[in-house]
Amino acid sequence: xxxxxxxxxxxxxxxxxxxxxxxxxxxxxxxxxxxxxxxxxxxxxxxxxxxxxxxxxxxxxxxxxxxxxxxxxxxxxxxxxxxxxxxxxxxxxxxxxxxxxxxxxxxxxxxxxxxxxxxxxxxxxxxxxxxxxxxxxxxxxxxxxxxxxxxxxxxxxxxxxxxxxxxxxxxxxxxxxxxxxxxxxxxxxxxxxxxxxxxxxxxxxxxxxxxxxxxxxxxxxxxxxxxxxxxxxxxxxxxxxxxxxxxxxxxxxxxxxxxxxxxxxxxxxxxxxxxxxxxxxxxxxxxxxxxxxxxxxxxxxx
Numbered sequence: 488x489x490x491x492x493x494x495x496x497x498x499x500x501x502x503x504x505x506x507x508x509x510x511x512x513x514x515x516x517x518x519x520x521x522x523x524x525x526x527x528x529x530x531x532x533x534x535x536x537x538x539x540x541x542x543x544x545x546x547x548x549x550x551x552x553x554x555x556x557x558x559x560x561x562x563x564x565x566x567x568x569x570x571x572x573x574x575x576x577x578x579x580x581x582x583x584x585x586x587x588x589x590x591x592x593x594x595x596x597x598x599x600x601x602x603x604x605x606x607x608x609x610x611x612x613x614x615x616x617x618x619x620x621x622x623x624x625x626x627x628x629x630x631x632x633x634x635x636x637x638x639x640x641x642x643x644x645x646x647x648x649x650x651x652x653x654x655x656x657x658x659x660x661x662x663x664x665x666x667x668x669x670x671x672x673x674x675x676x677x678x679x680x681x682x683x684x685x686x687x688x689x690x691x692x693x694x695x696x697x698x699x700x701x702x703x704x705x706x707x708x709x710x711x712x713x714x715x716x717x718x719x720x721x722x723x724x725x726x727x728x729x730x731x732x733x734x735x736x737x738x739x740x741x742x743x744x745x746x747x748x749x750x751x752x753x754x755x756x757x758x759x760x761x762x763x764x765x766x767x768x769x770x771x772x773x774x775x776x777x778x779x780x781x782x783x784x785x786x787x788x789x
Contacts, residue, residue, distance in 0.1 A: 502704065503659070504734035523558035523612065524551055526600075530562040530616035533578040534593040536600055540580045544587060548603040559609050561600070562616035562665065565640060567593050568651040594655070601656050612708065613652050614662035615645065623665065632668035632714075633675070635684040642683045646694050653701045660706030661698060663691055666714040666741060675712055677720035687712060688726045695727035699735065706730075708737045715741040 502513040510519045528537030538547055551559065566572065571594045579596060587599035604611050617623055618640040623631045635642040649661055667687060669675055678688040687709075695707040707730040711718040718740055730736040 503706070505706070505736060506734065510737075521558045521610070522556050523560055524554070524556045525560045525562070526551075527562055529567055529593070529597065530564045530614075530620060531622065532620045533574065534564075534567055534572050534620060535574050535578050535596050536561065539582050539596075540578050542581050543583050544599055544603050548600075548607055548609070551604075552607040552609060557608075557610060558612060558659065559604055560612045560614055560662065561597075562614040563597075563652075564617040564620045565615065565645060565648040566619050567597070568648045569639065569644070598655075601658075605657075610659035611656065612660045612662055612706075613649070613656075613658055614665055614708075615649055616665040618645070630668075630670050632666070632670040633673060634664045634667065634690060642690055642693075645690075646697055649694065649698055650701065653698050653705060657702070658705065660708050660737065662708040662710070662739060663694055664710060667710060667712065668714050677712060678724040678726065688724065692727035692729070695730045695736075699730060699733070703733070704735075706735050706737055708739050711738065711740050715739060 503510050503519055504513055505511075510521065511517070512519050526536045529535055542550075571592050573591050574593050574596060576591065579591075582596075582599070586603075587596065601611060615634075617631050618634075618636050619631075621629070621631070634645045645664070649663070652658070653661065667675055673685055676686045676688075678686065680686045681689050683690045683693050691707070691709050699705050699707065707727060709721075709727070711721065718738055721738055725731050725736075727736060
């Protein structure tokens with residue numbers, strides 16, 4: 488399957504800024520309510536967003552737009568930009584030749600995906616999810632909890648992989664890394680040192696400055712420590728500072744029904760759901776008052 492060259496056109500020229508808990512469209516002074524979907528797949532071994540073996544790109548994007556979504560998060564691996572691998576045709580078998588001018592290279596197919604998202608004025612957030620392709624959730628074979636894993640996956644390699652995306656596309660934001668956590672003998676800190684290989688504030692600040700020098704409109708999205716669960720240190724030491732002062736900083740946390748401070752059997756989930764929510768709030772409050780840890784990052788927990 489081979490196609491020609493695709494030209495990307497940015498149709499949405501609105502300017503946005505963070506104002507407290509809100510994102511505001513500065514051209515209208517109205518609040519932007521993000522309704523985001525997560526289009527997974529490009530961070531896995533297929534190296535392409537999921538679903539293209541069943542439906543075409545435009546068909547999927549039209550479905551996203553008709554659902555009311557105005558934002559798409561696309562997780563990728565560092566290898567997607569570093570190697571630009573060839574995609575197995577089976578993963579894009581439903582892509583029509585007239586809708587994507589692309590080769591089998593992963594980034595050419597991503598060009599097509601971004602083109603249609605922009606065509607429907609859907610804001611795009613890329614997420615540097617992994618270093619090499621693969622699953623990083625429960626049962627992962629090799630942990631990828633650090634942005635600096637050595638070899639071809641150093642801190643500067645991590646930043647360069649994001650630079651490639653920002654240079655190639657006009658996007659809304661970059662979610663710098665998915666669910667960082669302590670790994671081996673490395674303990675991740677926030678503002679405790681200037682070490683860009685172990686201190687998340689130092690690393691995210693450097694990445695923010697480099698990326699926003701390329702695109703000053705870019706939002707920098709920073710996850711909490713301990714699998715994105717813990718934002719406590721960010722409350723007392725806000726950063727990356729320059730992104731914050733420019734109104735371009737967003738913090739993100741991942742909260743699931745199975746998150747670490749409570750567990751409920753699926754069989755009784757409906758019964759204990761409200762109790763679980765109450766316990767979540769309780770432990771969250773207690774963590775601030777008494778320093779009680781509500782996650783399993785024992786090396787970092789207070």
